[in-house]
Amino acid sequence: MQPLTVDTARLQAELDQLATYSSSPAPGVTRVLWSTEDMQARNYVKQLCGEAGLSLREDSLGTLFARWEGSAPELAAVASGSHIDAIPNAGRYDGTVGVLGVIEAIRALQRAGVQPRRSIELIMFTSEEPTRFGLGCLGSRAMAGTLSSEQLLALRDGEGRSLDEVRAAAGYTSDLAHVRLEAGGYSAFVELHIEQGPLLEAAGIPIGVVRAIAAPASLRLTLTGEGGHAGAVLMPQRRDALLAGAEIALAVERAALATGSPDTVATTGVFRVEPGAINSIPSRALLEIDVRDVALEPRNQALAAIESAINAVCKRRGIGWELTTLNADPPAPCASALVGTVEAVCQKLQLPYQVMVSRAYHDSLFMARLCPVTMIFIPCRNGVSHRPDEYAAPDDIGRGVAVLAHTLARLSTGE
Numbered sequence: 001m002q003p004l005t006v007d008t009a010r011l012q013a014e015l016d017q018l019a020t021y022s023s024s025p026a027p028g029v030t031r032v033l034w035s036t037e038d039m040q041a042r043n044y045v046k047q048l049c050g051e052a053g054l055s056l057r058e059d060s061l062g063t064l065f066a067r068w069e070g071s072a073p074e075l076a077a078v079a080s081g082s083h084i085d086a087i088p089n090a091g092r093y094d095g096t097v098g099v100l101g102v103i104e105a106i107r108a109l110q111r112a113g114v115q116p117r118r119s120i121e122l123i124m125f126t127s128e129e130p131t132r133f134g135l136g137c138l139g140s141r142a143m144a145g146t147l148s149s150e151q152l153l154a155l156r157d158g159e160g161r162s163l164d165e166v167r168a169a170a171g172y173t174s175d176l177a178h179v180r181l182e183a184g185g186y187s188a189f190v191e192l193h194i195e196q197g198p199l200l201e202a203a204g205i206p207i208g209v210v211r212a213i214a215a216p217a218s219l220r221l222t223l224t225g226e227g228g229h230a231g232a233v234l235m236p237q238r239r240d241a242l243l244a245g246a247e248i249a250l251a252v253e254r255a256a257l258a259t260g261s262p263d264t265v266a267t268t269g270v271f272r273v274e275p276g277a278i279n280s281i282p283s284r285a286l287l288e289i290d291v292r293d294v295a296l297e298p299r300n301q302a303l304a305a306i307e308s309a310i311n312a313v314c315k316r317r318g319i320g321w322e323l324t325t326l327n328a329d330p331p332a333p334c335a336s337a338l339v340g341t342v343e344a345v346c347q348k349l350q351l352p353y354q355v356m357v358s359r360a361y362h363d364s365l366f367m368a369r370l371c372p373v374t375m376i377f378i379p380c381r382n383g384v385s386h387r388p389d390e391y392a393a394p395d396d397i398g399r400g401v402a403v404l405a406h407t408l409a410r411l412s413t414g415e
């Protein structure tokens with residue numbers, strides 16, 4: 001293979017162009033599933049894939065598969081990819097580095113004269129973020145078979161619109177049953193992603209190699225009190241849904257701190273109150289709670305503590321409650337052989353690296369049910385992500401793409 005060069009300037013320009021497809025002003029990026037901006041962004045990625053000579057197909061949820069045909073198409077392909085949807089007022093690197101970075105890795109391999117044996121396929125997953133339908137990794141869950149067509153059809157967005165209605169409006173109408181992939185279709189999946197944490201930057205290490213991906217769980221809690229006039233109802237008569245929610249949000253924090261595992265994290269990321277008038281006692285509260293750990297046992301311990309706190313607080317305050325578990329997924333161990341391949345590439349490129357866990361979840365969590373996976377992390381400034389000031393330096397992105405390109409070459413040609 002001739003020396004491989006990554007065109008970081010071109011890639012940065014493409015990341016900046018992709019960031020313009022947003023419903024919020026720069027530097028923030030908001031790109032919600034099947035929104036106008038999402039469709040524009042999808043078309044832009046398809047254009048770049050077409051220019052790189054990749055053959056395209058989309059599944060009925062809109063996950064994009066862009067393939068560089070290998071000389072042995074009968075062999076299972078090597079895959080890499082991530083997502084381009086972005087939560088409200090997020091940054092421009094979460095997910096996108098792992099999509100546009102694959103296109104640049106393929107272009108670099110093409111420039112270096114590599115002829116893949118196993119095909120190399122970019123996968124751009126639909127709806128990695130939970131923003132629209134409350135559940136993350138919709139595309140990869142459905143591909144892995146952990147989300148049935150019935151469960152998909154039962155999903156409703158914040159305006160009560162069904163997944164089927166919204167996906168049809170975006171042009172995706174074929175049978176959802178075809179999204180499910182059989183294991184064995186890919187020989188490996190490697191995802192390039194910003195770390196979304198501070199460890200690599202703090203250690204001055206340019207590459208992370210992921211050995212396990214955290215076990216995410218998310219809860220939706222509806223609290224129903226009595227409401228009433230803020231002036232007329234005396235304190236002892238009140239059943240205030242917000243105050244119950246406030247106590248529960250603090251209990252969520254305590255539950256994470258009490259497991260004894262430093263990796264347990266819990267967040268009440270959504271807390272809505274009705275009717276939301278200064279002179280009306282809150283009658284309803286909606287909380288959405290995110291609980292994770294890289295190990296299942298402490299994560300489940302925190303979930304149990306949260307549910308018992310909900311029960312106790314609502315009993316004492318006379319509040320009705322309804323708790324829905326939106327997801328409670330096991331962690332995914334990465335394939336040690338694949339981790340070893342990425343380590344060997346880093347050694348060949350004389351890049352310091354650190355084997356680590358991913359505290360964020362990713363589509364790799366579900367691809368792990370279909371084939372061996374690992375992830376390549378690059379540093380992000382101050383570990384910040386899911387914020388407009390999310391930033392990854394072009395040189396760091398370039399190094400990540402170089403490691404990815406060499407890894408894909410090895411996995412595809414065996415060299």
Ligand code: HGY
Pocket residue numbers: 128129130136359360361362
């Ligand atoms: O929330 C996550 O871990 C991912 O960024 N969706």
Ligand code: MN
Pocket residue numbers: 094129386
């Ligand atoms: Mn994210």
Ligand code: MN
Pocket residue numbers: 083094095128193362
């Ligand atoms: Mn992401």
